[in-house]
Amino acid sequence: MAKKMMAAVFVEPNRIVLDEKPIPDVGPLDALIRITTTTICGTDVHILKGEYPVARGLTVGHEPVGVITKLGSAVDGYREGQRVIAGAITPSGHSAACLCGCLSQDGAGTRHGFKPMGGWRFGNTIDGAQAEYLLVPDAMTNLAPIPDALTDEQVLMCPDIMSTGFSGAESGKVRIGDTVAVFAQGPIGLCATAGARLMGATTIIGVDAVPARMEIARRMGADHVIDFSKTDPVEEILRLTDGRGVDVAIEALGRQQTFEAALRVLRPGGTLSSLGVYSSDLTIPLGPFLAGLGDHTIVTTLCPGGKERMRRLMEVIAAKRLDTQPLVTHRFKLNEIEKAYDLFANQRDGVLKVAITP
Amino acid sequence: MAKKMMAAVFVEPNRIVLDEKPIPDVGPLDALIRITTTTICGTDVHILKGEYPVARGLTVGHEPVGVITKLGSAVDGYREGQRVIAGAITPSGHSAACLCGCLSQDGAGTRHGFKPMGGWRFGNTIDGAQAEYLLVPDAMTNLAPIPDALTDEQVLMCPDIMSTGFSGAESGKVRIGDTVAVFAQGPIGLCATAGARLMGATTIIGVDAVPARMEIARRMGADHVIDFSKTDPVEEILRLTDGRGVDVAIEALGRQQTFEAALRVLRPGGTLSSLGVYSSDLTIPLGPFLAGLGDHTIVTTLCPGGKERMRRLMEVIAAKRLDTQPLVTHRFKLNEIEKAYDLFANQRDGVLKVAITP
Amino acid sequence: MAKKMMAAVFVEPNRIVLDEKPIPDVGPLDALIRITTTTICGTDVHILKGEYPVARGLTVGHEPVGVITKLGSAVDGYREGQRVIAGAITPSGHSAACLCGCLSQDGAGTRHGFKPMGGWRFGNTIDGAQAEYLLVPDAMTNLAPIPDALTDEQVLMCPDIMSTGFSGAESGKVRIGDTVAVFAQGPIGLCATAGARLMGATTIIGVDAVPARMEIARRMGADHVIDFSKTDPVEEILRLTDGRGVDVAIEALGRQQTFEAALRVLRPGGTLSSLGVYSSDLTIPLGPFLAGLGDHTIVTTLCPGGKERMRRLMEVIAAKRLDTQPLVTHRFKLNEIEKAYDLFANQRDGVLKVAITP
Amino acid sequence: MAKKMMAAVFVEPNRIVLDEKPIPDVGPLDALIRITTTTICGTDVHILKGEYPVARGLTVGHEPVGVITKLGSAVDGYREGQRVIAGAITPSGHSAACLCGCLSQDGAGTRHGFKPMGGWRFGNTIDGAQAEYLLVPDAMTNLAPIPDALTDEQVLMCPDIMSTGFSGAESGKVRIGDTVAVFAQGPIGLCATAGARLMGATTIIGVDAVPARMEIARRMGADHVIDFSKTDPVEEILRLTDGRGVDVAIEALGRQQTFEAALRVLRPGGTLSSLGVYSSDLTIPLGPFLAGLGDHTIVTTLCPGGKERMRRLMEVIAAKRLDTQPLVTHRFKLNEIEKAYDLFANQRDGVLKVAITP
Secondary structure, rough: OOEEEEEEEEEEEEEEEEEEOOOOOOOOOOEEEEEEEEEOOHHHHHHHHHOOOOOOOOOOOOOOHHHHHHOOOOOOOOOOEEEEOOOOOOOOOHHHHOOOOOOEOOOOOOOOOOOOOOOEEEEOOEEOOOEOOOEOOOOHHOEEEEOOOOOOOOOOOOOHHHHHHHHHHOOOOOOOOOOEEEEOHHHHHHHHHHHHHHHOOOEEEEEEEHHHHHHHHHHHOEEEEOOOOOOHHHHHHHHHOOOOOEEEEEEEEHHHHOOOOOOOOEEEEEEEEEEEOOOOEEEEEOHHHHHHOOOEEEEEEEOOHHHHHHHHHEEEEHHHOOOOOOHEEEEEEEHHHHHHHHHHOOOOOOEEEEEEEE | OOOOOOOOOOOOOOOOEEEEEOOOOOOOOEOOOOOOOOOOOHHHHHHHHHOOOOOOEOOOOOOEEEEEEOOOOOOOOOOOEEEOOOOOOOOOOOOOOOHOOOOOHHHHOOOOOOOOOEEEOOOOOOOOEEEEEEEEOOOOHHEEOOOOOHHHHHHHHHHOOOOHHHHHHHOOOOOOOOOOEEEEOHHHHHHHHHHHHOOOEEEEEEEEOOOHHHHHHHHHOOOOOEEEEOOHHHHHHHHHHHOOOOOEEEEEOOOHHHHHHHHHEEEEEEEOOOOOOOOOEEOOOOOOOOOOOOEEEEEEEOOOOOOOHHHHHHHHHOOOOOOOHHHEEEEEEEEHHHHHHHHHOOOOOOOOEEEEEE | OOOOEEEEEEOOOOOOEEEEEEEEOOOOOOEEEEEEEEOOOOOHHHHOOOOOOOOOOOOOOOOEEEEEEEEEOOOOOOOOOOEEEEOOOOOOOHHHHHHHOOHHEEEOOOOOOOOOOOOOOOOEOOOOOOOEEEEEEEHHHHHHEEEOOOOOHHOOHHHHHHHHHHHHHHHHOOOOOOOOEEEOHHHHHHHHHHHHHHHOOOOEEEOOHEEEEEEEHHOOOOOOEOOOOOOOOOHHHHOOOOOOEEEEEEEEEEEEHHHHOOOOHHHEEEEEEEOOOOOOOOOEEEOHHHHHHOEEEEEEEOOOOOOOHHHHHHHHHHOOOOOOHHHHHEEEEHHHHHHHHHHHHOOOOOEEEEEEEE | OEEEEEEEEEEOOOOOEEEEEEEOOOOOEEEEEEEEEEEEOHHHHHHHOOOOOOOOOOOOOOOEEEEEEEEEOOOOOOOOOEEEEEEOOOOOOHHHHOOOOOHHHEOOOOOOOOOOOOOEEOOOOOOOOOOOOOOOHHHHHHOOOOOOOOOOHOOOOHHHHHHHHHHHHOOOOEEEEEEEEOOOOOHHHHHHHHHHHHHHEEEEEEEOOHHHHHHHHHHHHEEEEEEOOOHHHHHHHHHHOOOEEEEEEEEOOOOHHHHHHHHHHHEEEEEEEEOOOOOOEEEEOOOOHHHHOOOOEHHHHHHOOOOHHHHHHHHHHOOOOOOHHHHHHEEHHHHHHHHHHHHHEEEEEOOOEEEEEO
């Protein structure tokens, strides 16, 4: 029986390497899953570059697809051999935050039950998914069985990309007949576009400058796609909406420029739904903010997790409401993961997302 | 019959003077009311100082209490002689914004039906309330009869101060058992404190440095009041909440410092409800914003208007749930209004709000 | 200049006849529109049969498509010759009910501003749309310009059928990934099906027994359609959902049987969204109601009206998110309206909706 | 070390007796608490009478106040000796229902994660609180530490009475300025009255016929109390509201008569919030239901549970927003529980709630 496994480990800034680690022990509430497919996220690149700090020696990755190999003694309702995913965010289910519906800010074990981004554990505070095996904490809260009809790649975007992207539209409370702008059409922005479409927006405007992304944006539901390298997106959105602005503006990049543009195209009373991970202070310009008198809402959302969220997202795929496979542009074996990071971090060859199979 | 009236008119920056103006004609949807009591708002001081631009010759003021003297030909459901108030914001009722429930951004007459702050007309885009007579547009949407049992002064805070202050708690979606911080305890902050109390918050923390305001804050419902001139309010709120932070932070001043403090004391997943009128760009600091991953909501609200809002606020007074009369600290005749501005703009003599009677 | 017009008039139970009436005078807030297309609703059949009482001599019909011929003196923002629709429900915009967002229960002119079904005026309390001309009250609240690209028939379902049907899904708060059952697939049930699809439901189950309706149900978005004449729909829905039940059950007929079935398939915590017009008391069976301990919501909705609602629905058509033209199965001239009633009331020849053109 | 304990056990209809049972073993997620105070609920009387079936030999009661004596091996964040309460409803935290925020319909261990009333376990599907010791399942989700300053009796209403009563106002979405009627002023109705008051209702009308309850109703926040034995409450409420009806009607008894009266006093667009446990089918009368066209909401709520809910309710007590001690009218030792049942079931001597101390 194998006691060791291979895992992509953060060594130091600019060094994530494949290394041997012990297969973890399974506590009473845990499950051990054998990873069958996983992927690399933009956040992992921040970790690689040392822009987001994690402990040295940590296994990175938070988007697992796999098979249950061992269940904790207190885990009920699953069986070994079952194909499952878990969300990038793995809430405990029992903290004050969870009981308020604020799963991503789970503070299990803290005094008050709220912890900033506390639900994000994989590849952040505990070992992650870019490995042969993954220990899933609070397994009963987090393991979601994969419908038989769906392949690994069909559900690979559920743990993070779809969940985050859709939440952009959901937190924006998109309604039937809304006009929505989505700033940046990377994997998450594309899923925000798809989410806005799924919720009934009737004019969806995507913004990007990479032709391949702009093309996929249309397939994911955008009615208009603006190439910001050629056209000022604020002006163009105001033109397309005949000066009215949008009901919901989704920020999916994490930059001042996109945040500000989102605010500038927002109609009074509209919602700016922010998904991006920012790396510096943001400025809210006084004019578009209407000096604080615009009845605006700015809402940020960290990837919703938990097994029920995962079930619903897989339902979307199974019901053929959305196909996220076009986002998987490249495939690697786990032992090629350093190559995969190189490609993905440098955004070469039109890469959107990579599939990694141990 | 009087054809002329006295009105406080904006002449140029730093000059609001009492002058004679014609009593306005009454259009089919209008009502003319004889002002019996009105007041001066912080916004009027911005106008006085030239910080908020209005047309020269405009009558200022947006907080009317009065008696109907003439009804437009198409106005139904009121009678001359009736005591009424109208909100500071006078929505049309029929714009797209109004039909979406976004009354303050009313864009009646515009192409799309949304106009930034479009509901604010009195003393902004049309003649205001610091006069002997006031023309109320869209009277059927805006005139709210005063219950007989209530005096003018008892309802004087309804048109703006109570409506705005309460909306800080309402937009923050305060729930039973919440912890709420209110930054600044001027008239609006005091009403935000009262609103949080009315909605069931169980720990309410007010922040100010003026002893009289701190004292009233307790009477309006604050459980704790922090003197920011002596104690760092962020540290103190975190101490009072044992490190947890607040569920809802209400900003009631319009400054970077209070906005930022509100964010710093907010728990993950909490709501920053902003009431202040800002005069420069705002900075969102990266750390307290959790880089955009904190599931935070930032919401701004412009004073809710319309007769139904006014009815509900007067119900609060009539039902003795709140007494706003302690906010009226000084009284002037209309012909003393320049003196009233001088006192109020310079915040002398512990002034909170003044009552002006023509 | 024509002073008379033809109109379908309720004479007595079982007699609606085409008769000559004066073209109405236009008050300051009204608009007169020349009807270019209209239709007959199931409610009109109730009126015909004397099951819903209206005044003798009243013009029936509440689904107008037309052209503005005259605007009231106080009406701003429109021009004569403009193609418009108005909703079946024509709220005033200024009543307490409207200012609460409860447009359909508009009580303009009443003491409290709420009136049961008060927003429904056309063909109920004032002359309706099955005529050459229609007087639209509170025109600024109600007239919605038709985009040039859309034909009359393309927007004919907006005033009532789409607005009501969609509201079934909206009031049910359908979310991405929901399972929804829609009981009855008449025109409104079909639009409820389409609405559930537009809002992101991933399993939509329609119930009917008319093959043509079952066929259209699939085109409108149903994933499954149950023929209740062959299969017990409660059992079948529980089978299809593997015993879980549905998140939202929409009742679109107005009978005890469908109401009860909707409750029986509802999961704990689910919402029964009722659109039907009932004609007798309803029974809530104790067991499916979980004795009142099921965290259930039962919500009823009367067709949302107002110009902003109409604009959004026309956006859905213009954006090609839904095509309601398959619902128009028969066409008549206004002078054939008695024949049209005969066909429609008796549900002959697979009729779904008829288009009537003066 | 004691291995046996005394417990109130359901033997057969009309027989609950104090009997000896083994002190339960503690599983990894459980906690054992020594009961210091508990009480009897109306539901327990249903069980006693055989109207609500439970297994013979089950310990009844679901309102525990106690001290932790033993923690399961996987339980973190508590210590033995800590004073705690748990809600009447003890959700797992990890079922699909819980992850949707529908804690009371928790279906942990079921295929779909939803189970009707599944969160109610104490004294229903597992041994309850009327005993010397109580095993609390999913302890990390359910144990709420009692603030030192509060006595057992001060928090005794939190597990069920306050939580259920408040939820009547919360599910009714009571807003500042609302008019609310509460039908029946037993312990739960009294807490619904208090909840409506806490949320900002300005006219609260209680209905009962027992003078002592009517008296307490006023202390809990009712502005008017109607004696239904002397006055028709529907007529009186319509008179008090000048014909308008109420925004929210709360049913707190579980009878056709009160349910129907609640609907009859509801304004169009209002919410009927039902707390009662019904024992037969309900009839919705066609007229007050406006034939399904009244934009009404009928919502039922089962006592919200979980430690965060308990924390918030204890905050209400600690902050002196409400004192529920007047509800505790009688006190018994556990060995007198049969006498306590006799008093309570027969509603003798003005009993509201009893405190039972082992």
